[in-house]
Amino acid sequence: MTQLSSFHGGLHLAGHKTLSTSQPIATLPIPARLVIPLNQHIGAAGELLVAVGDHVLKGQALTKPVGYVSASVHATSSGTISDIGEYPLPHPSGLSARCVVIDTDGKDEWLPHQGEPSYRLLHAAEIRNRVRHAGVVGLGGATFPTSVKMNPAGQIIDTLIINGAECEPYITCDDMLMRERAKEVILGADILLHALGTAHCIIAIEDNKPDAIAALRAALKAAADDTQLGDIAVIAVPTLYPTGGEKQLIKVLTGKEVPSHGLPAEIGLVMQNVATAAAVYRAICCGEPLISRVVTVTGEAVAHPQNLEVRIGTPISQLIEHCGGYLPANPLPLSARADGSPSPQKGAGRPVSQGDTLIMANRLIMGGPMMGFALQSDELPVTKGCNCLLIQNVPAASAAMPCIRCGECVTVCPASLLPQQLYWHASSKNFDQVQDYHLFDCIECGCCSQVCPSHIPLVQYFRFAKTEIWHQETEKRKADHARVRHDFRSERLEREKREREEALRKKKELLAQKAAAETTSGEDDPKKAAIAAAMERVKAKKEQSESAADSAPGKNA
C-alpha cells in the first residue's frame, strides 16, 4: 500500500488554509432559537416524533428513520418546540422545507444516554442500528446515511478508507478535527472496521496538513498501546485538487478505478470521512447522537476566520457574528499589496485591499470555492452537510465567451471526461448524448470551469443536465404508474359491465322460465278458467245491456 498512484487531470490550487487554522476549534454559545430541518440527508425524511409545545432535551430524537436509506435528527439543545413548519434551507434553490423550531432554555440539559466503550462486544447489526438512530450521515458534504455504507450487504470489503484529504481550498474543519480529536477519529475508524468485518484501514491525508498527520500518528500509537486495534495506517497523499473525491482518492491509494455508475463496495472498498468516523465514535462509545459539527468560517471578507463547533440548526448569521462579522464595517481603502494576495492577520477587523479593489463581503458560500453554492441570506440554519462558510469578495463574473475548443477542460478533468462535448450537448438539451459522454461520472469538482479561458460556467450546465434527466426519469415513472392505474380502472369498469350484463341476462332467463311455466300451467288451472269464464259472462252481459239501451230510444221516439 506504499506505492501511490495518480488520477487524470486535477489542479494545484492556492490553499488559503492557514486563514482559519491559527486558532483552536471554538464552541459557539447556545443560540436562542434553533431551526432543525427534518431532512438533512440523502433519502427519506424520518417520521416526526414531537409536537408543538413539547419540551425536548438535548439529544432527544425529533424523527425516527423511515425506510432503509434514512437517519434521525435530534434536538441539539434543550428547550420548547415553538413551531413545526416550512423554513428556508441552505440549498442552491433557496426553497423551504419542514423544520422543527426549538426555543432554547439555556440549560442545555442532556437526555440520559449511555455509550458502549467496549464496542467489540457489540454485533455489527447493533452498531449499524445505533449509528442509524444517532443520525450519523456522511459529514464530508454528501450526507449519505452512514449506517447504509456500514452494511457490506454480502460484498467482501477488503479495505476501509478514511478520507481526510480535504482537498478543497479554504476548508479546514477536517484538518482541525484531526489535530484536536485524533483519538476519536482512530477509534471511530476501528469501530467501522469492526462493523464492516474488514481487516485493513487507510487514513488518507493530503501532505499539506503535517500537523494533522502527526497528531493522528501519535494517537494511533497511543491507542494501539491501550487496546487491540485493527490494521490502521495513516498515509500522506500528494496535494492535488480533487484528491478528496471518492473515486480519485481510491485511484491514488489503490490504483483501482470504481466502475462507472458503480460503488466502491464493488471493488471491495468503503470510504468514510474523518468527521464521520469521529461521529461514529461518539455515537457508539459515548451514546451521543450527531447534534453538532465543526464548521469552517473563512474567507477574505470575514474578520476572524476560524473553525467553530456548531449545533445543527444554529443560524449562519450567528457564526459570522462570532467571527467578527463581515468586512468592512466602514470601507476604507488600504495600500495595494504587491502580490495581490490577501493577508488575514493584517486584515482582521479592517478592510483589506486586493490589488486596488477593496475587499467587501459580497458573497456567502456554503462549501468551498470550487464546489460550494452561494446562499441568498445568512438567516439559514447550519445543517449536517455544512462543512464551510466562505465569505468572499468576488468581482462580477466576466461574461462567458464562446467555447474555442482549446481542450484545457479535458486536460484537467479528474474523471477523464470531455467537458467541452458535455457542454455542447447539455446546452442544446441533448440529454441522450450527454449520457453517452458519461455525464453521470462528473463529480462537479469545478476544475473545468476554473481553467476555461472563455469563463463558461461548465459545471452549471452539467448540473442543469443532471437534474433535467432525473426529472424526466421521475416523470416517466409517474406516467408508467398512471398507465397501470388507468389500465386497471378500464379493466375494472369492463369487468363490472360484464358482470352487470351477466346478472341481467340471468334475471331475464329466470323471468322467461317463470313466464313459460305459467303459460303452460295456465290451461288446466281451475282458478284461471273460472276467471276467464267470469270475464266472458261480464262481456256478454255488457253487450246485452248495450243492445237493450240502443233499442230503447227508438221506442221512445
Next chain:
Amino acid sequence: MSVLIAVITLSSIAGLFGLVLGYSAIRFRVQGDPVADKIDAILPQTQCGQCSFAGCRPYAEAIAKGEADINRCPPGGTATMLALADLLGVEPKPLAEEHTGEPIKTVVYIDEQTCIGCTLCIQACPVDAILGAAKQMHTVIESECTGCNLCIPPCPVDCIHIMPVKVQPETWRWPLPEHPPGTAPRVSAL
C-alpha cells in the same frame, strides 16, 4: 428438360419458404401494435382527453394509424411532441399557441367544507385517485393525481380546485445558464 428442372426447383424453394413464412406468421405473431405501444410509452398518461381522444392509448393508436397529428398533447408539451417526431421520423409540428411553454404540472384538491359526497368526481377520475363514498367526504390522493382536471366539470358544487405541484428542494432543477454570445443553443426544437 433443363427448363423444367429449373421451374421445379424454384417452385419447390418458393413453396418451402412460403410454408416457413406462413408458420412463423402464426407462431411468432406480435400481439398488439408495437408502434402504438412505443407512442403510448412517450405520452404523459394524464388521460385528460385534451387531444380529443378518450385517453392516451386511443390517441397513441390514432397516431400509429396516421389519423392524428403529433402536436395535440398539451400536458406533454413540446418535449413530447419532439420525442414523437423523433420516434416516427416526421417533421416536428408546433403546439397550439397557448401550449408552447413548458407545461405546468398541477394536481387538484377538494375543498372538504363544500363537498357533498356525490361521487361524480370519483366516477370521472381516470386513475382512481379520488377516495370517498356516497354522502361521505371525498379527498384526492395527491401522489396518484395526474392533473387531468376531468373531475372538475362533473362537480355540482364546484369544490375541486387546481393547484400547481410544489417544488421541493429534492425535486428542484438547476436552471440552464445564460448562453455565451454567438453560441445560441442548437436546440433541436423547431
